[in-house]
Amino acid sequence: MNAPVRPQRLAWTLTGSGHFFTECFDLMHEIPHLDLFVTRAAAEVVRMYRQKLEQLPNRVRVIKDTTASAAPIGQFYHGLYHTAVIAPATSNTVAKCVYGISDTLATNVFAQAGKCRIPTIVFACDTAPEMDTMAPSGMVKVYPRRIDLENVDRLRTFEATTVVETLDELKQALRARLACVNASSS
């Protein structure tokens, strides 16, 4: 008898960014077969925006950053994931990704997805010299530095990586990717 086929999953990583944080959180409710990787900073920021990981549907597997070796990432090498999403992505995570550093759950998702040739979508936070962003206490102005903007541009040059700048672009990239996955599995 053949073993049951495991459906492939989407690996979504939440970093410690408040930029469109609650909107990304809401979007996750719509994704089937989802594993959520949470950086240590993200686990704190979730609470600051008065959200709870427990609010997510039971079918979402939540994976927190508790190991130095990013042990849960091993599943990337066993074909479990069809897509990686990092949304929202802090300037910290983007900078590390661009320089090939992988020392957190988020940067390991990016690096190992890349090494396994798994398409990755990154919703970068710092994309313009002046932006409005939601702090826990309300809207604030933020002025990303030249290095932050340059790093986002460098990220666009990576293999199999789609960088999106708005929530609409994120939704569109997700829809396109899920349609592609569905078409190839049917």
Ligand SMILES: Cc1cc2nc3c(=O)[nH]c(=O)nc-3n(C[C@H](O)[C@H](O)[C@H](O)COP(=O)(O)O)c2cc1C
């Ligand atoms: C309430 C709150 C909101 C934050 N929002 C952002 C943000 O929008 N963009 C950003 O780059 N960092 C933001 N940070 C800072 C990051 O959480 C911090 O740089 C952290 O080290 C990122 O770690 P990570 O990239 O591993 O998640 C925020 C921090 C707090 C407390």
